[in-house]
Amino acid sequence: MIDKSQRSLTELLADGIVLTHEKNTPILISWTEEIEPIDMFHFYQLEDGIERAFWRDDDHMSIGYSGVCESFEADSHDLEAIERAWHKRLDLSVQSNAKEKGTGPLLFGGMSYHKNAKRDAFWTDFPTVRFVLPSLMVSSKSGRAWVTMNRIIAKEEDVKQVLQFYSKVRKKLRSITPLGANLAEITWNPETDQHIDAWKNAISSLTSEMKEGLLQKVVLARRKILRANQTVDPTMVLKQLDSNHPQGYIFALNYGESTFLGATPEQLVRKMGNSLESSSVAGTIQRGHTTKEDDRLGEELLQDAKNRSEHDFVVESIAQMFNEFCLDVSVQKTPSLLKAGKVQHLHTPVKGITKEGVSLFDMISRLHPTPAMGGKPRSVAVEKIAHHETFDRGWYAAPIGWIDQEGDGEFAVAIRSGVLQGKTASLYAGCGIVEASDPASEVEETELKFAPMLHALKGETHA
Template sequence: MNVINVCKTVKLDGLTEAAKQAKAVHAPVLFSFAEIMETEDPFSFFAKGSSLSSGKRFIFGNEEMMIAGLGAACTFSATGNQRFDRVKRDWQQAAERLVLRAQPGAETGKPMLVGGFSFDPEAAHSSLWAPFADALFYLPAWFLRVQNQQVILTHSMICRPGVPLEQLVAQFSREEERFRLAKPISSFETEKRSSIFPLQDRESWRELVTKAIVQMHHSDLRKIVLARTLQADLVEKPDLALLLKRLADRQKGSYLFCLETPEGAFLGATPERLIKKQGATIETACVAGSAPRGDTKEADMRLAAALLADPKNCKEHHYVVTMITSELRKFAQTVDWPDQPQILKNKNIQHLYTPVHAVADPSVSIFDLLQTLHPTPALGGLPQADALNWLRTNEAIDRGFYGAPIGWCDCDGNGEFVVGIRSALFAGCRAVLYAGCGVIEGSNPDSEFTETALKFRPILDVLPGENE
């Protein structure tokens, strides 16, 4: 038998098993088939999805691993404070009912759940972010994983109880045919510049920062992370695949992410990992305290040295390290981190950075870790609940998924989430860009304004018409 026939037999066997299980448990069962691809670039794959995915695409990763998803075999969304538990429960249930078949060598190509959470379910929500709810996750119909020079493609489909096997086989083959024939909807890149303007003026920013500082002086609040937004009106609807490729090329060392809904896409290039869990190992990072990059190597090093020695930035950073490590101790047997922060350099900015390594029972859920840590004082403030309350009353923007966890989780409970900063929400010809910074008692509103301006750069630099 040749490879094609072997695959056909394996798929038929898998679908038969999934149909049988669905009938036995009276519930939908997920069937996935994984195969090795000779070559497939995640950006071309993502682009191909424009004609195939009904506006549900995802891309995530860095130099180590890139994943991309097209379409959704199923979608999980949730609102309110129970969102972490809801997603955890729904995913556990779905992952328990999985029939995986693979071409020899592609057995690791299990499907993954991809998506993210909103910053604060209790904050006022605008219609802008409505399609994202407070949690939005896809189990991609087509899922590509590029890691260690291996490319695995996983095709997933839900098998509902009572659907005849022939129908399931026909649907699976039809989807394969559509995928084989899919071509990117090509769009031209316009040379025309977008028009960009702030949604809050400088004066209202000054007032907000000053108000936060006064509040800290009269309460137990130690740190509040404030954000502001820019609006970009684009001449045409942007080609997201092109934009993402450009972002990845420019922001090496950051995590690229994009979560698309039929109404809009949230994307960015963030330097900040929130949680990576692999078996018993948990890696997280404290990223807080910022300085510009220098024009020369010497100037850059001077700025880094000044950042490492700056009491205000060190204090801001220290709050994050203390919160993350003490919360992790509730879950982990060991939590280790270096005494002194290091420097994390991005293209436009450098940060104080402390990597944290912990070991916990492998059964600890990544969703429980996210619920406990989010938002860390790098994105919310300290104490967490007071900072959130203050932001709900005083910050007049809907953060949506900005500053919140976005990433993936596999069926074995491993996963990785970053915080969605250096980011924007694209809807039609409009983009809203987000940037924030930690404010403590000694902060200066104008310096914080300048810092946020640097944090808009990753997105501003890849907008159509802004090509270098």
């Protein structure tokens, strides 16, 4: 990889062409420049019909991409194969100097919850693992913005044409597209959930098995399908999610005819240099209508034995993996509260310094699914999920995020989410089942967890 810090785009391209001859293979040209801040939602909407994605993290760093320079897919959950291919690509690249995190060549993507699930109609556009090196990416943080343009050039490439391509892109970024129809004008009709009794029975059967000591926790999910009276613009839903949830992560991935999007409070893992962090988020109670009631409910959650047991499985498991892969592991002594829309959760951050050679992909492979999304023991819980759930989870409750050329990046767990396809939405929400779980209360809890997506679909604030 050649880093051409102070060179112009023309010089960078010339270097790229030289390298294509030397290596006798196509070369990645990655160019990053600071631009005037732009509306990230307009950017997301810029080219309807082209693969695109949006990501906003808890620190309000946003990344959006439009178009694919190169995609990396794998069967099963083979992240090692993705990592190998990514390094190979980076070895054959010339780059401008992208100093800010979240700019420059990076991969954005994720994977399915189950390793080998049969996709149902909502997930046919989503491979088991897919990461994308965007062709056009905009990153924004603290009132500043950058564009990264990636292109793989061949030996015989005409530099003039490539330069024209870059100037077209710059022009495109200056054009503003009006956002779509008002969501409040759309009527949504939910399908009746014919599986609700079976879902409650599954909880009863799981709690009986837990009493016999066969397993300790399973995170069981429900699906809600809704149909609209007109086609829905995913950008509008995304924008609503963003304004309703100033904390946590907002994401959207548009593959083919489908958009997977959501507002998740759950970080899976973040790696910057050798600092690693993960937040165990599990255990839930509703929000109060007043600050006083909210505080009282929060206190009740902190003291509640059932929720603490649900939560502690997650902390123990994440801490154990950190101890395996990191030095100086620190686990917050007691859980704090994390407020997320209509619910509040127990939350325990875990931190560490990675041992030599430990990558972000290694950590994702080991952590997914944590007991906040799977259960304990993990393999038994995942089997129970596949057995009891009547639908494919697709990418719900699985890692989604980005990784850059230094191996730094961040992944969230894609919950409080759903898939949009034209006039149809399929939403997902789950909850941790432990021995003391009551089926009716778990149904209520999932209803609260459907709320972020339901409100956004209707263009409502969640207050």
